[in-house]
Amino acid sequence: MNDKFQQDCLEILAIRARRGEISRRRFTQIATALLGTTALGLKAVPALADSGRLVFVNWGGDATSAYNKAFGEPFQADTGIVVKQDGSGPTEGAIQAQFESGKPTWDICDADPFSAETLGKKGMIEPIDYSIVDRAKMREGFGWDHAASSYFYSYVIAYDAKKYGDNPPTGMADFFDVGKFPGKRAMYKWGTAMWEALLMGDGVAPADLYPLDLTRAHAKLSAFKEHVVSFWGGGAESQSLLLNGDASMALVWSTRAKLMEQDSDGEIKFIWDQGLVAPGAMAVIKDNPGGAQNAMKFIASAQDPARQLVLFEMLANGPANPQADALIPADTRRFNPVDPANFALQVPLDMTWYEENYGAGLDEYLKIISA
Numbered sequence: 001m002n003d004k005f006q007q008d009c010l011e012i013l014a015i016r017a018r019r020g021e022i023s024r025r026r027f028t029q030i031a032t033a034l035l036g037t038t039a040l041g042l043k044a045v046p047a048l049a050d051s052g053r054l055v056f057v058n059w060g061g062d063a064t065s066a067y068n069k070a071f072g073e074p075f076q077a078d079t080g081i082v083v084k085q086d087g088s089g090p091t092e093g094a095i096q097a098q099f100e101s102g103k104p105t106w107d108i109c110d111a112d113p114f115s116a117e118t119l120g121k122k123g124m125i126e127p128i129d130y131s132i133v134d135r136a137k138m139r140e141g142f143g144w145d146h147a148a149s150s151y152f153y154s155y156v157i158a159y160d161a162k163k164y165g166d167n168p169p170t171g172m173a174d175f176f177d178v179g180k181f182p183g184k185r186a187m188y189k190w191g192t193a194m195w196e197a198l199l200m201g202d203g204v205a206p207a208d209l210y211p212l213d214l215t216r217a218h219a220k221l222s223a224f225k226e227h228v229v230s231f232w233g234g235g236a237e238s239q240s241l242l243l244n245g246d247a248s249m250a251l252v253w254s255t256r257a258k259l260m261e262q263d264s265d266g267e268i269k270f271i272w273d274q275g276l277v278a279p280g281a282m283a284v285i286k287d288n289p290g291g292a293q294n295a296m297k298f299i300a301s302a303q304d305p306a307r308q309l310v311l312f313e314m315l316a317n318g319p320a321n322p323q324a325d326a327l328i329p330a331d332t333r334r335f336n337p338v339d340p341a342n343f344a345l346q347v348p349l350d351m352t353w354y355e356e357n358y359g360a361g362l363d364e365y366l367k368i369i370s371a
Contacts, residue, residue, distance in 0.1 A: 058110040060087025070310035114355035116283035120146025137303040147281035152318035154254040154337040155193035158270040176201035183248025184229035191365040193276035275346040
């Protein structure tokens with residue numbers, strides 16, 4: 001999904017290594033991948049593709065090793081086609097530059113769905129070939145013309161259970177009610193999902209959110225921001241704000257909420273109620289060097305439930321294929337943002353709205369929080 005979230009996944013994997021949850025050998029493999037792929041990406045040296053290879057461009061770090069283990073290695077075993085992981089970051093601008101070069105070196109991108117749709121309408125992204133990619137292996141509403149969902153995460157309320165243990169929050173109205181729930185708050189810096197949270201906190205029903213009333217959301221933000229101790233930009237920052245007691249309640253990524261609950265022995269808890277579900281997706285650059293058909297075959301292979309389980313085990317990202325839900329062990333299902341019980345409590349972000357409104361909305365949001 002967005003680069004801030006992907007960078008955050010890298011930090012989570014490092015935490016797991018320090019805890020001993022992955023082996024020294026596995027840590028070495030990951031470190032090698034980081035130094036080999038991400039370092040090249042940071043120097044803007046692209047990975048080259050040819051007819052016998054696909055280049056999958058993600059956000060580096062953990063995404064490099066996780067995608068390779070979950071999807072790249074099995075695809076190579078099935079087809080003989082090598083999948084080169086490139087961690088240089090498929091921003092919308094970078095994807096456009098690849099296409100406009102006339103000789104793209106990328107094949108598949110871990111893209112924001114709304115970016116893929118925007119570029120697809122400009123003829124820069126291949127339409128998803130649903131004769132190869134299986135719509136039945138996607139959650140309803142998460143297969144787009146130019147992007148196929150590949151994982152999920154959520155923005156959720158995490159809170160100090162020592163402070164609110166007998167009276168925990170139950171939704172966004174409680175997050176914004178500092179009378180009933182005294183204490184400082186923390187929110188996301190980049191606007192995504194915060195507009196929906198603000199509107200639900202102001203009384204808008206989840207079913208009535210879209211199209212988002214940004215005027216109302218920003219009025220709520222302006223009135224409330226004195227209670228926000230920090231607008232965090234990265235997951236480690238959001239985690240420290242709660243663990244250090246700077247904030248009593250925060251809107252955070254579900255992957256970080258899971259870590260906080262574990263690290264604090266339950267002193268920090270989180271709820272799925274009125275969480276905001278965000279999708280990651282795969283998109284194929286028009287005229288990609290490895291061929292559109294091979295790229296579509298890779299996307300189709302990544303729909304395999306067992307392969308999506310590997311991604312969940314490594315990153316706690318929810319699987320795109322609902323058939324994978326039953327494979328997740330019972331004791332970890334509560335951390336899956338798209339487990340049916342958890343998904344039913346949340347609101348999926350509307351990618352069409354984001355495609356049309358994100359840039360202008362973010363500009364106004366940033367003006368308010370920086371004033």
